[in-house]
Amino acid sequence: MSTVPESPAEPIGPKYKEEEEKPQATVSKPIKHSNIHILPQTPQLIALLTMIRDKSTLRGDFIFYSNRIIRLLVEEGLNHLPVISSSVTTPIGHTYSGVKFEGKICGVSIMRAGESMEQGLRDCCRSVRIGKILIQRDEETSKPRLFYDKLPEDIAQRYCLLLDPMFATGGSATMAVEVLISKGVPEERILFLNLIASPEGIRSFAERFPKLRIVTAFVDQGLDEKNYIIPGLGDFGDRFYCI
Amino acid sequence: MVVHYNPPWANTHIIGIAGSSGSGKTSLALRIVSALNLPWVVILSMDSFYRPLSPEDSAQAFRNEYDFDSPSSIDFDTLVERLRDLKQGCVYSFEKHQRVEQTTTIYSCHVLILEGIFALYDPRVLELLDMKIFVDTDADVCLARRRGFYADFASIHGAIKQWTAFVKPNFELYVEPQRKNADIMVPRGIENSIAIDMIMKHIQRALLSKSDEHIKTLRALGQGHDADEPLPTSVKVLKDTPQLRAMHTILHDEETTREDFVFYFDRLATLLVERGSDHLAFKPKEVVTPQGITYAGLELSKDVSAVVILRSGGTLEVGLRRVVPDARIGRLLIQSNARTGEPELHYQNLPSSLAKDSVLVLDPQVATGAGALMAVTVLKDHGVEEERIVFVTYLAGLGGLRRLTKVFPKLKIIVGKIQEGFERRWIDERYFGS
Numbered sequence: 001m002s003t004v005p006e007s008p009a010e011p012i013g014p015k016y017k018e019e020e021e022k023p024q025a026t027v028s029k030p031i032k033h034s035n036i037h038i039l040p041q042t043p044q045l046i047a048l049l050t051m052i053r054d055k056s057t058l059r060g061d062f063i064f065y066s067n068r069i070i071r072l073l074v075e076e077g078l079n080h081l082p083v084i085s086s087s088v089t090t091p092i093g094h095t096y097s098g099v100k101f102e103g104k105i106c107g108v109s110i111m112r113a114g115e116s117m118e119q120g121l122r123d124c125c126r127s128v129r130i131g132k133i134l135i136q137r138d139e140e141t142s143k144p145r146l147f148y149d150k151l152p153e154d155i156a157q158r159y160c161l162l163l164d165p166m167f168a169t170g171g172s173a174t175m176a177v178e179v180l181i182s183k184g185v186p187e188e189r190i191l192f193l194n195l196i197a198s199p200e201g202i203r204s205f206a207e208r209f210p211k212l213r214i215v216t217a218f219v220d221q222g223l224d225e226k227n228y229i230i231p232g233l234g235d236f237g238d239r240f241y242c243i
Numbered sequence: 244m245v246v247h248y249n250p251p252w253a254n255t256h257i258i259g260i261a262g263s264s265g266s267g268k269t270s271l272a273l274r275i276v277s278a279l280n281l282p283w284v285v286i287l288s289m290d291s292f293y294r295p296l297s298p299e300d301s302a303q304a305f306r307n308e309y310d311f312d313s314p315s316s317i318d319f320d321t322l323v324e325r326l327r328d329l330k331q332g333c334v335y336s337f338e339k340h341q342r343v344e345q346t347t348t349i350y351s352c353h354v355l356i357l358e359g360i361f362a363l364y365d366p367r368v369l370e371l372l373d374m375k376i377f378v379d380t381d382a383d384v385c386l387a388r389r390r391g392f393y394a395d396f397a398s399i400h401g402a403i404k405q406w407t408a409f410v411k412p413n414f415e416l417y418v419e420p421q422r423k424n425a426d427i428m429v430p431r432g433i434e435n436s437i438a439i440d441m442i443m444k445h446i447q448r449a450l451l452s453k454s455d456e457h458i459k460t461l462r463a464l465g466q467g468h469d470a471d472e473p474l475p476t477s478v479k480v481l482k483d484t485p486q487l488r489a490m491h492t493i494l495h496d497e498e499t500t501r502e503d504f505v506f507y508f509d510r511l512a513t514l515l516v517e518r519g520s521d522h523l524a525f526k527p528k529e530v531v532t533p534q535g536i537t538y539a540g541l542e543l544s545k546d547v548s549a550v551v552i553l554r555s556g557g558t559l560e561v562g563l564r565r566v567v568p569d570a571r572i573g574r575l576l577i578q579s580n581a582r583t584g585e586p587e588l589h590y591q592n593l594p595s596s597l598a599k600d601s602v603l604v605l606d607p608q609v610a611t612g613a614g615a616l617m618a619v620t621v622l623k624d625h626g627v628e629e630e631r632i633v634f635v636t637y638l639a640g641l642g643g644l645r646r647l648t649k650v651f652p653k654l655k656i657i658v659g660k661i662q663e664g665f666e667r668r669w670i671d672e673r674y675f676g677s
Contacts, residue, residue: 009539014522014655016476023527026539043525043541044517050540054530068517068566075514079484088496091669098492099485123565124510224534234533 007221012043025050029199029219033206037215039076045069049196049218053233062239063116066165066195069217070120073193074161077215078124080191081105081159106131106152109163110176113237117163117193131155133179135172144171149179156184159191165236167197167216168229170205177209187211196232198223246464248650250620251457251585252283252351253332256449257371258442261362261421262378263414264312265385267432271378272358274433278443281450282589285352287329289359292322312413314361323367329355330371334624350624351588353453354446363421374445377425380432385410458585461613464646474641475648478656481518487511491660494673504673511637512562515659516603519635520566522655523547523601545601545631548594552577552606552618555671559605559635570603571596575621577614586614591621598626604634607670610662612643619651629653637670638662 007029011022027041039045051057051065083099090096106129109115118130131151138145152158160180164173173192180190188211194202197216200223206214220229233239262268272286293316296304310316334350349355362368363375422428429438474480481487493499493507528542547567551557553576563570573593577586594600602622609615615634622632630653637659647656 012541013525014476014479023525023541024539025527025541042521044520044523047525047528047541047543050528050530050538050542053532053538053540055533056530064568071513071565072517075486078486081486083485083489086492088492088498090495091497091673092666094666096492096495098495099488100492101489123513126506228534230534231532231536231538232534239533 007219012041012046028217029221031199031203031206031219033203035210035213036202036206037076037080037213038219039072039215039217045072045217052195052239053231055234059239059243066116066236066240067120067123069195070117070165070193071123073117073195073215073217074121074124077161077191077193077213080213080215103159104154104157105159105161106155107161107163108133108151108155108176108180110135110172111148112241113165113235114163116236116240117165121161121163129158133176135175137171144175146175146179151180151183155180158185159189160185162190162192164192165195166229166232167194167201167205168223168227169198170201173205174208177212191215195236196220196229198229246649248464248616248620249457249460250332250351250588250617251353251453252588254453255330255332255352256354256373256446256453257326257330258354258356258374258376258446259362259368259372260356260358260376260378261360261364261418261425262429262432263380263385263418264360264410265388266378266380267388268358268360268362268378270433271376271429271439272356274439275356275442275446278439279446281353283351283353283587284356284446284450285349285354286356286358287349289317289322289357289362292318292359294318310409310413312360312409312418314364314417317359317361319365319368323365323371326355326357326368326371332624350591351621353450360418361421363424364417369424373449374442375424375426376442377422377428378432379422379428379430454580454583454585458583461585461611461616461646464616464649465611465642472645474644475652477648477652477654478644478658479518479522480658480661481514487514487659501673501676508558508637508670508674509561509565511659512559512607513565514562515559515635515637515657516562516566519603519633519655519657520547522633522657523603524631543601545599546571546596547603548573548597548600549603549605550575550593550597550618550622552604552614553590554675555607555668556605558607558671558674559637563603563605567603571600573597575618577617579614584611584613586617588617588621593622593625597622600627600631602627602632604632605636606634607637608662608666608668609634609636609639609643609647609658610665610667611640612646615643615647616650619647619654633657638666640665 007026009026011019011024013022025046028038048065048069052062082102084102086100087097107121108131111132111134129152134148135144135146190212192214194216196218199219224230260268276284429435490507490511524544525541526544528540530538548571549563550573571594576590577588579586629651633655635657639658640662
């Protein structure tokens with residue numbers, strides 16, 4: 001067993017409920033950092049995370065429930081993109097003063113697990129361009145190494161949604177951000193979308209790239225001696241693609 | 244303060260039609276129902292209330308010696324109980340005939356026609372009737388009809404045997420004295436078109452006054468609000484984010500292509516159903532992760548069913564399936580009367596498990612709230628507790644929301660955007676393209 005301190009458990013549910021009516025569950029660790037956005041810890045989100053954490057959950061369910069969380073992450077991420085005002089006429093002849101999206105976006109998935117988040121992105125942005133980055137751990141040095149990248153040519157003009165479901169030490173995410181910056185993407189136009197993060201990893205990542213925004217569903221207890229997130233959910237890529 | 248809403252079926256108008264066997268009661272009732280052609284005018288036959296036959300009775304019946312024509316063969320206690328329930332607008336399922344498996348459900352009828360030899364017999368039934376009709380047909384005609392009636396499975400001899408042994412004596416003893424309880428006597432049964440016309444007029448008047456009352460109730464519920472009064476916490480409006488506003492803009496733009504409209508509406512519907520799911524019932528659940536560590540999480544404590552209010556509600560179904568792919572789905576067709584604006588329940592088909600599930604109700608637009616009030620009333624009548632219902636809508640007017648929350652304070656309402664002023668329904672036209 002690990003000696004990492006436990007995450008907080010608290011009664012969760014809508015405000016109109018009495019505290020004692022709300023079921024008790026473990027919620028995300030709070031991280032006070034202006035560029036880390038943790039999804040609201042609603043009963044629904046916790047139930048989805050419970051499904052994908054459970055080692056006995058079958059692959060079909062794992063894919064379905066993780067996709068629902070990913071969609072919520074994408075929706076939250078997109079809220080950080082700029083809009084400009086725009087007035088339209090409604091079908092019944094009223095004027096509606098609204099807004100429209102400004103600027104182009106693209107998704108960048110860190111292979112292989114990040115690719116599992118592409119469907120959720122496409123559910124919200126139909127024909128979004130998607131680039132790929134392959135980073136793997138070098139067996140000799142145990143440091144991440146860039147093997148491959150294929151990104152849209154005009155990536156420097158786009159907002160980038162960087163996709164990686166699990167954030168442990170953040171080695172590959174850091175390398176991926178460096179690749180994007182080297183292609184001319186300004187740091188403030190990068191949004192990192194992630195399901196479960198380790199507290200120490202995500203904090204140092206946020207400090208290293210202060211203008212980049214991070215959206216995550218849950219900040220977990222910590223890392224074990226093998227640098228796995230705990231309680232975590234195991235190897236996301238394996239559970240999504242293989243097991 | 245909780246206010247009560249009375250649906251138009253709360254005080255069912257009941258009409259009793261009695262008369263001798265073969266006098267044409269059933270034909271008269273059928274003629275009236277088919278001429279009105281409204282789903283809320285329903286026939287209840289007293290044949291459904293025959294006491295169960297014992298094996299001995301069955302043997303007698305087979306020999307044409309069982310007395311079906313005596314009041315003692317009818318279970319009046321059950322009949323009275325059912326009529327009282329129906330009068331209050333309860334759901335009632337019954338086996339159509341003792342030997343037939345099929346069950347029929349009566350619910351939400353505004354006018355009920357009770358038809359049977361002894362419809363005007365029991366004083367407790369008489370008390371519940373709003374109009375009492377006795378069909379007075381010549382005895383020879385009745386016998387002739389009866390013979391035709393039994394021709395399939397019994398001999399003419401059998402029909403005559405029953406007639407002289409039971410029908411005729413019983414007619415004189417029990418059936419005929421019911422005349423004095425009647426408001427209207429109809430000689431010659433369905434051949435009497437003037438009498439039928441009179442009865443129809445009476446029913447139409449009853450329906451009209453019900454509709455007036457209903458509209459008055461709805462109006463009264465909409466009054467007495469302070470315009471600035473904040474909405475109660477049971478109403479949840481989606482957080483106003485830039486992305487959401489951009490989606491509202493695309494959906495409200497008449498120049499948006501239908502392809503884009505459907506895509507963005509489905510995306511928004513998914514968000515609405517996700518938000519709605521936060522208000523379902525959850526309970527703690529501990530799981531072990533592949534790392535071998537326990538996580539104290541949650542799971543839904545009940546199955547999730549959905550009820551779609553047709554036709555508009557169908558627009559939210561894609562969103563529902565993205566969130567709860569295996570939800571059992573019921574349907575209600577509620578339409579506003581083009582002339583009066585009164586909502587009318589035309590059709591309902593609800594999963595039998597509804598009463599024990601958490602229920603999401605889907606309707607993309609709430610204007611006056613009248614249709615929504617009716618839908619939630621139907622669910623409560625079918626045993627769904629108010630606190631287990633989450634109403635999911637895209638555009639809602641303040642008036643409608645106030646009405647709904649006043650009548651159903653425990654109902655949760657998820658709203659995409661508050662609508663200023665009244666707007667007719669247009670989402671379904673855009674979504675379905677018709």
